Amino acid sequence: MERRRAGYEDVVVAVPVSIPYVRYSTRGAHWFVARALRALLEGSGLGKADLEGLCLSSFTLAPDTAVGVTQHLGLSLRWLDHIPMGGASAIVALRRALRAVASGDAAIVACVAADTNHVDTFRATLGSFSQFARDAVYPYGSGGPNASFAFLTAYYMRVFGARREDFGKLCIAQRENALRYAHALFKMPLTIQEYLNARPIAEPLRLFDCVMPCAGAEAFLVMSRARAQDLGVSFANVLATIERHNSFPEDPIQMRGGWLLDREELFAQAGVVRRDIDFLQTYDDYPVISAMQMEDLGFCGKGEAPQFIREHSLTTDGTFPVNTSGGQLSVGQAGAAGGFLGMTEAIRQVTGAAQGTAVANARIGLVSGFGMINYDRGLCCGAAILAGPKA
Amino acid sequence: MSETPGRPKRKNPLLRTRVPLLPPRGRSRVALGLTAAAALGRFELQVCPECGTVQYPPREACHRCLSLDLVWQAQSGEGELISETVLHHSHDLYFRDRMPWRLGMVRLDCGPTLLAHLHCGVAVAPCRVRIVARLDKAGQAALIAVSGRFDICEGAAEMADDIHLREMTCDPRCRKVLVTDGKTALGQALTRAFVAAGADIVWAGCAEPWKRSAGLEEVERLEAVTVVPLDVTNGDSVKSLGAALGAKVDILINNAEVHRPYGIAARYGTEAARSEMDVNYLGLLRLAQEFGPVMRARGADGYSSATAWVNLLSVYALSSFPTHGTYSASKAAAYSLAQCLRAEMQSAGVRVVNVFPGPLDDEWNQELPPPKMSAQALAKAIVKGLQDGVEDLFPGEVAQEWLARWLEDPKILERELAIGR
Structure with missing residues (x-):
């Protein structure tokens, strides 16, 4: 039987934000989340109170999750998600946010991925990455x-x-x-x-086959087409x-x-x-x-x-x-x-x-x-x- | 098999002795089942009795049918090396000191894919391999893929020619061994067995040296053997030998023991029991205090680092054998202390090996029916246990049977022993 899924006709993505990367940072992950949110607001002309939803991805927020971030950054939200899916997090965040906006659960959702990288962060992440990894x-x-x-x-x-x-x-x-x-x-x-x-590095991989861990953030907004047109942002x-x-x-x-x-x-x-x-x-x-x-x-x-x-x-x-x-x-x-x-x-x-x-x-x-x-x-x-x- | 390596170079005394670092030791509780089996020299995986699935990594439930009643079962380890890598970079200090490091992914014939250390004798992927479980320096199970050509009993020689994997066993080859009591038949058999296994030096302890035994004099004629004064009931004696030899001993075999039959009612007074405790329990404590700290400091001292501390316990340490009740109690006390020592030595990667033999064929077991273990067989089993990297050794049929009964139900074993079985 053919599966029919609802489309995304009335919802759009807008305001792509890339916070410049640095190899190492002394800042916490929350700093990068804040900077990405500011850039989203500046890029859209929205105020913080206009953000009704947040979909967050980060490996370095611990001991916080997205919940702690709401208070840390003074966000009052009616929709909140935390997507711990690494390289698939943008796709999954997009999918969750599209449905939230389409259903009316949240008018505007900020999708944010942000991580810091202290000198020892990457090593510390590895040993506790998953139960099977450990x-x-x-x-x-x-x-x-x-x-x-x-x-x-x-x-x-x-x-x-x-x-x-x-x-x-x-x-x-x-x-x-x-x-x-x-x-x-x-x-x-x-x-x-x-x-x-x-x-x-690990045969057959050599140095340029391997990504370099760093600190930075990426973000975008999901909203209705009508809202994007009102705001006058490209989408x-x-x-x-x-x-x-x-x-x-x-x-x-x-x-x-x-x-x-x-x-x-x-x-x-x-x-x-x-x-x-x-x-x-x-x-x-x-x-x-x-x-x-x-x-x-x-x-x-x-x-x-x-x-x-x-x-x-x-x-x-x-x-x-x-x-x-x-x-x-x-x-x-x-x-x-x-x-x-x-x-x-x-x-x-x-x-x-x-x-x-x-x-x-x-x-x-x-x-x-x-x-x-x-x-x-x-x-x-x-x-x-x-x-x-x-x- | 490739050739065993030649003698390692003498250590440059000006260089700093490496601090013993350990590979990552964190494991979930369910994963410790692998370690529990490896401690006995076994490779076991979780098996689902409902659907027959064999799975790895260890889980809380069967990943196929969600059954919660998983059992650990011995596996042949046969499989195919499907991919491999040689690490030149590691995030862990222990491995950083030991680069490059070879790893492989092995598809077991019984289903799961395993990530394993690769022995140097394994050919390039794809090829047939066998997985064995050993304990790494952190005391946790480590899976090693070895070439399928080797017989499973050849663990020692197999490991010996791989410089990294030598760390996961306690091979006496090129190591210095102290046997705490060289006067007994077992002590002499051990001394000979370690010489035969390629130990550099075997020091044989001798209490009351004015009472020499003929056997000891014969053993002393072996080139690698030196008889040293050691009375484990005498703190000064242990201390003075520790000061002289402590920094050289790579493997300590604590075989000194006193064994007197009878339980409580058949022997009045505490003299025999006190003597058993003085040697079997306090002797271990004295040795551990004098030799333990310096052996810990040498846990990563190159090819011939301090590697193992062996305690001669008894199956009676697990459950009292009432007709040898006070002896059982002293061995139970020693067992408990040995677990404490094991936890303390773990931080340096020095393995505490507990040996649980059944009755030895000696004068104190005269009234027990066979099978009884000969000194030679026990000595051989201990050397092999070290070569295989086993942590809890149950040598021989009697010990294996006790182990099986004890694992099955300690209470049933207690009742059986109470009526003399």
């Missing part, structure tokens, strides 16, 4: 996500014949994009020699969204994600085909997972991403623009904000606000999310198709 991952070399993605990368390379050069091409294209993005922490071009000869339409958690638990190792289960529904709901997609924002903490998203979203077949990468140019002016701001690999991974980076960039792209990274005539973009390596694989997958006013 019991069955961290005691084995304490390599963190580098080790987890090393297994996936090694397996993928062996089974599908991917070469380091293929992943290198993706990383280098993203770096080129990042050079046009003001907030990127990486400011120097990357050559294939530098990529291939970088110091080994993007949401054509379709999907999410899946713990898909394919019987697979011995993760070579596919939940996108595969819902991708036809995603494109059907959006009423578009792959050709219509002007750019792709993947969750890219390691290049292998970007390759898997290209495959599982249907831009190429399983195992064909290396060939797909060889055949396309992936820069903002290329035949298949990917991670147009530079992605996390070249901008930095600001904790949960890393899950929002592609979303805010996609909103900018389709609303003509992307400036240096603008893809020419970008009308429709696909944002993909992937998050939470709980034990041996990422559990949360999601995607959204956004369209600008020209679409």
Whole structure:
């Protein structure tokens, strides 16, 4: 039986905000949340009291959750959500907020991802990331996500014949994009020699395969189309969204994600085909997972991403623009904000606000999310198709 | 199998002795089931009796049918190495000191995918491997993938040629061993067994050295063996040997014991019981106070760090054997103290190994029917237990049977022992 889900016709996303990243910060996560909220208000002309809902994602709020943040920042809300889904948090936050606004539970919802990064934050996060991580991952070399993605990368390379050069091409294209993005922490071009000869981290991964943790925030607003028009802000339409958690638990190792289960529904709901997609924002903490998203979203077949990468140019002016701001690999991974980076960039792209990274005539973009390596694989997958006013 | 390594270089005395760091030791309670099995040298996983699912990591319920009645069952560990990595970077200080570090993902034939340390003898993925469970320096279970070619009894040699995984066992090879009582048949068998296992030096303790035994003189002729004065009932004697040898002992075998049969009614007075407690319980306390702190300081002292403290207890420590009641009580006291010592030594990664043999074939068990364990068999089992990295050793059939009965129901065992079974 065909499942029919309600669409998002009357609700829009607006005011994409990116708080500049820093490698380390002495501030708390609340500082970054506050800064993102201020930027949302300044960008929309709203007052704090106009925010009726907050959907928050952060790894470094502890001991607080979103609840503590309401009092910390003096927010009186009628709708509150906390999305601990890392790289999938933007997609999931968007989905929750869209329904909240559409149903009238909240008129305007701020979706915020913010994390700080003290010198020891990342290490401290790893050991207590999940029960399985503490019991069955961290005691084995304490390599963190580098080790987890090393297994996936090694397996993928062996089974599908991917070469380091293929992943290198993706990383280098993203770096080129990042050079046009003001907030990127990486400011120097990357050559294939530098990529291939970088110091080994967890074989076969080397330095430039791995994201750099940092501090920062990303945010956007969800509201009714009418309200956005009243405020006079640019907005993007949401054509379709999907999410899946713990898909394919019987697979011995993760070579596919939940996108595969819902991708036809995603494109059907959006009423578009792959050709219509002007750019792709993947969750890219390691290049292998970007390759898997290209495959599982249907831009190429399983195992064909290396060939797909060889055949396309992936820069903002290329035949298949990917991670147009530079992605996390070249901008930095600001904790949960890393899950929002592609979303805010996609909103900018389709609303003509992307400036240096603008893809020419970008009308429709696909944002993909992937998050939470709980034990041996990422559990949360999601995607959204956004369209600008020209679409 | 690759060749066992040559002798390690002598330590440069000018270099700082490394502070013993431990790998991450935090575990959920349910995950400690893996550790409990590894302490006995077993690899067990949670199995769902309702649907037969074998699962890992450990969970509170069956992930397939949500049954809550999970049992831990021994597994063969056979599987395929499906992917691997070599870490060059770690977020943990213990591993940082030991880079590079090889890890693998193993799909067990029985279902689950395991993340495991990879032994250096394992070929490049994909290949067949076998998972074994050992205790790491933090005393927690660590899964290790070894080459499927090895026989399971070859744990020692297998580990010995991997410099990292040597830390998860207590191999006597190239180590210095103190046997606290060299005068007994067991003490001499232990001394010989450690020499045979490649120990650098074996010091054999000798109380009342004016009363030498023929056997000890014979053992002393072995090149690696030195007889030293040690009376565990005498604080000064323990202290003086601790001052002389403490900083050199890598493995301490506390085998000194007094054993007199009878319970309460058959022997009047407290003399025999006092003597048992003085050696079996207070002897351990005296040794622990003189040798414990310095062994803790040497928990990460290179290839031949201080690694193990072995206590000769008895299955009677678990439940009183009434016809040997005062002896049972002294061993129960020693067992309790050994658990305290284990907790204290854990911070330095020095393993406290408790040995629970059934009756030895000696004069104090003369009236007990066989099977009884020979000194040679027990000595061999202790050396192998160290090589395998076992923490609680139940050597031989009698001990294994007691263990099974005790694990099944301590109360039933108590009743059986009360009527002499």
